[in-house]
Amino acid sequence: MKKSRMLCLVVVAGFIAYNIFIYQSSLTPYVTFAQARSAKSAVQVKGTLATPIIAQTEDRQAIVFALRDEAGEEVTVIYRGAKPDGLEQATGIVAVGKYTSGQFLADKLLVKCPSKYQGSVNK
């Protein structure tokens, strides 16, 4: 009796895990540039800074940089807005927007900062 109950729980847990793997693509919103090309609506592309150089327009209204996605593809991202803090130090960058004619126009940039719970130098 006890054994059969345990078996039931194991089966159910396995079923849940299986379902999660089936729907795993819907668990994360982030796509690669290749997928972004065929997308109709705005997508979230995640990647890292390909080169440490970030060009900024004189009036600080837009920035341009190269983003390398997970597949290793590098695409120029144009973001109309002020440069987010910690963009250069980010361990991950998510650009939200549309892919158009070889460039990625971002309306939003999300920045993942390295989490160090250490006091900053200028206490």
Added chain:
Amino acid sequence: MNRKVIAVVIAIWIAGVMYAVFNLVPPVEGLGNLVRLAFFHIPVAWVSVLAFLVSAVTAGQYLRTRQLKYDWVSASSAKLGLLFCLLATVSGAVFAKLTWGAYWNWDPRQTTIFILFLLYGAYLALRSAIEEEERRAAVAAVYALLAFLTVPFLVFIIPRMYFSLHPEPVLNSVGKIDMEPVMLYVLLAALAGCTALFGLLLSSSVAGKTIPSGKGMDE
């Protein structure tokens, strides 16, 4: 022990923790003063998982013994879990807005906590759909056990499998706690305070009920 005395002790403790969070914790590299939010966000998230665990364990106890008091503990704990889950989600969304630049972008962590929220919302709906006490207790207990099976996947496994903007959990895979001692102590104190508060809320919620035989739960 008198519940009022315990409540006062917890209140003083939490006030002390708040003082420490605002005065002893230094601003950190990268987050600056925003780090103070973590001392609310982490404890409530931890308590919501704990509450769902308590709910599942007492549900198992009910199925073994068929004593309704376990059903009450299980139900109260699930409700509190839902409340703390909501607090964690809202504080997390505010945190996300300040650090990533968006309240909600369906990050894996945000997706899974949302699923968890729906799961336990369904638990409450299920309870309110059954009139008869014994039957309700049995059905709800089975559901609480099954619902908790998903918690490890939703809270611990999936967010670590995918890229997430969420920072590495404090207890990361390496098993190394990368935190300044003062912050670690304040965090542990906040966790203790929040857990004690949960215990207090749970016991007063259960004590509010009376057993048909006339024997109260309150000792």
